[in-house]
Amino acid sequence: QLQLQESGPGLVKPSETLSLTCTVSGGPISSRGYYWGWIRQPPGKGLEWIASIYYSGNTYYTVPLGSRITLSIDTSKKEISLKLTSMTAADTAVYYCARGRLNSAEVAGFFETWGRGTLVTVSS
Amino acid sequence: DIQMTQSPSTLSASVGDRVSITCRASQTISTWLAWYQQKPGKAPKLLIQKAFSLESGVPSRFSGSGSGTAFTLTISSLQPDDFATYYCQQYHVYPLTFGGGTKVEIK
Numbered sequence: 001q002l003q004l005q006e007s008g009p010g011l012v013k014p015s016e017t018l019s020l021t022c023t024v025s026g027g028p029i030s031s032r033g034y035y036w037g038w039i040r041q042p043p044g045k046g047l048e049w050i051a052s053i054y055y056s057g058n059t060y061y062t063v064p065l066g067s068r069i070t071l072s073i074d075t076s077k078k079e080i081s082l083k084l085t086s087m088t089a090a091d092t093a094v095y096y097c098a099r100g101r102l103n104s105a106e107v108a109g110f111f112e113t114w115g116r117g118t119l120v121t122v123s124s
Numbered sequence: 125d126i127q128m129t130q131s132p133s134t135l136s137a138s139v140g141d142r143v144s145i146t147c148r149a150s151q152t153i154s155t156w157l158a159w160y161q162q163k164p165g166k167a168p169k170l171l172i173q174k175a176f177s178l179e180s181g182v183p184s185r186f187s188g189s190g191s192g193t194a195f196t197l198t199i200s201s202l203q204p205d206d207f208a209t210y211y212c213q214q215y216h217v218y219p220l221t222f223g224g225g226t227k228v229e230i231k
């Protein structure tokens with residue numbers, strides 16, 4: 001049974017860089033037809049997709065985060081890493097890692113397995 | 125970007141009620157739509173994908189319908205475990221976008 005576990009600092013200072021890791025267990029990290037995504041949820045608010053990475057290494061990022069965000073995969077460690085620079089209070093949220101299943105056009109997909117999420121608070 | 129609009133934002137209902145939640149896309153997304161259930165402090169759980177395909181293990185009282193720009197999630201007989209917040213998500217194109225959520229409360 002596939003399991004995802006997010007890890008990283010719970011508290012980040014403004015202007016610092018956030019580094020989060022998603023560790024995959026119980027299933028493969030590279031598999032055609034699937035991809036990995038990060039979704040965040042500010043306290044009391046809705047879900048916001050922020051980034052995806054495919055088995056091919058292709059990445060998609062939400063435009064509002066622009067060049068601040070970077071995703072990478074370490075297949076040997078079965079980890080997906082997220083880096084978000086220049087953190088502000090607006091980045092305070094629960095960050096979820098999820099595995100996505102692609103649609104038949106293999107363009108995008110829904111999220112079938114989610115991690116428990118990790119709360120990241122931006123504060124001095 | 126494709127905007128996803130859910131209504132209502134809050135729904136008050138009783139156990140046994142039939143409830144429906146609407147999700148509208150700002151442009152056509154075929155049937156590339158998923159529905160999730162989220163309970164407080166928990167990760168979202170996938171209920172339905174491709175607008176109407178029920179995920180394994182999801183009770184049959186949940187159903188999805190629609191195509192193009194208008195979609196509906198229906199719970200045929202609301203159970204105590206169903207009080208939660210529900211989100212739709214389009215996966216037709218990037219950026220992936222979610223609806224604002226519908227909170228189903230106890231009446």
